[in-house]
Amino acid sequence: MTDAKSNPLHQALFRILRPMARLLLRNGVPFGEFSELVKRAYVEAALEDFSDGRRKPTDSRAAVMTGLTRKEVRKQREILAGENPVRETTSHANRASRVVSGWVHDTGFQASNGEPAALVFEGPGSFSELVRKYSGDMTPRAVLDELQRVGVVSVDVDSGQLHLKQRAYVPTGDSEEMLQIFGEDVSDLVATIDHNLVSSEHGQQPLFQRTLTYNGVPPDVINEWRERAARQSQALLEELDSWLGPHDRGVSGQEGGESVRTGVSIFYFEEPVQTNKSGDE
Incomplete structure (x- = not known):
């Protein structure tokens, strides 16, 4: 070997x-x-x-x-x-994510300014109608409980209206949903790298793959950097989503024809730099 x-x-x-x-x-x-x-x-x-x-x-x-x-x-x-x-693509996480995406892109659930509207729980144009349209067989109450748990949706205590606080559903901990996202994200990254390793041999264009890395960053700037990276990455993803989302067949209501699974992943990383006995990195 x-x-x-x-x-x-x-x-x-x-x-x-x-x-x-x-x-x-x-x-x-x-x-x-x-x-x-x-x-x-x-x-x-x-x-x-x-x-x-x-x-x-x-x-x-x-x-x-x-x-x-x-x-x-x-x-x-x-x-x-x-x-x-x-x-397998019909997980709890995918259905919850589709509900959020529908809330963002479907004009039936938008306010007059094009932003996600505040929704009542039941009735025409309600959260329950949104869930039935985009989540399959999950109950509206189960979806609401989950989206509240992860901080994506808030409930106005006076009016009872539901407000979308974040444009993405991200589960927490080692839950079944988070583990599925782990599988999808790592699989997509490895598949992109594999494609790029052989793309020139097959006459194909490489897929976009970039990483920003520094090894000598002092710890006292990490909190500011972490917040800046999260804020600007979220803004970029929302900008890309505003263009790509309406083209998705599930959002646009288009039927038939071929479909392509595509997207962009951004992840943040940090770890202590290991040094040897001489103090060199």
């Missing part, structure tokens, strides 16, 4: 897996469970992403590519046939 210290891909994988291992251990996921999921991902990638397009991929070919036995490939393929979490 290639020495991980001299293999750039292994070094990159270790950096990815280190924080992932912390999250898995915190949530009680042992290595055996993680190993099974990795096998499943290998098998699905071999069967779907490396087909030559002329014939159906076989278990034997997948076994050669992945290093797994044909028996193990067949086992994972059968699991995938009956249960595919990668394609």
